[in-house]
Amino acid sequence: MAMTKKTVLHICCAVCLPGPLRALQEEGFEVTGYFFNPNIHPLLEFRKRIKAVKVMNERLHIPIVYDERYGLWEFLDDLDGNFRGGRCELCYAHRLKRTARFAKENGFESFTSTLLVSHEQDYEKVVSAGLEAARGEGVDFLVRDFRRLAVEGKDYAKRNNIYRQQYCGCVFSEYERYHNTGKELYKGGGGGK
16 A cells, blocks of 8 residues: 655745646655745735635645734845845745745655746755755755646636736835836826916
8 A cells, every 4th residue: 555645835825826736646646735825925816816726725734834924014024125136045045944844843754845937036056945944944945837737727717717916925025016007106187287
């Protein structure tokens, strides 16, 4: 009788969950999700993303542990003023270290992340952060290239009317996404001198 392989899947958002989850299950893994994302800002965006994962999971039915503490200060402390170059690497490292620790403390031998599905993330830097976190905690990081599965999650979220975010998560990525747009700017109708 084959033993069930158990792994932790760090979940960055609902849209990135379906493809990696299916791929891991097809490999024979029993998956437990872990939502830890102190990088997501502002507070209402953070809450929308947690809600979206919960709504998605009403259809997927896997155990998920949610760290629902809003992490503004934790995230800014972790960046230590490094708001430009290197910010993403610090963010990946922080989230994956915590996920590796969660895996070890709860008896899992491995972990991975939905960050590996997004074309918006730096795949090599996510892998590097995951491997470093794994070494630090004595667990395995499952290196997978889930990027081919990205459209699966987008389509699933769209079909099921699940919230799809428009930027990575931090306030800096929100700025980078929108600073050159005039979409939300009031153009005015004039009338004054």
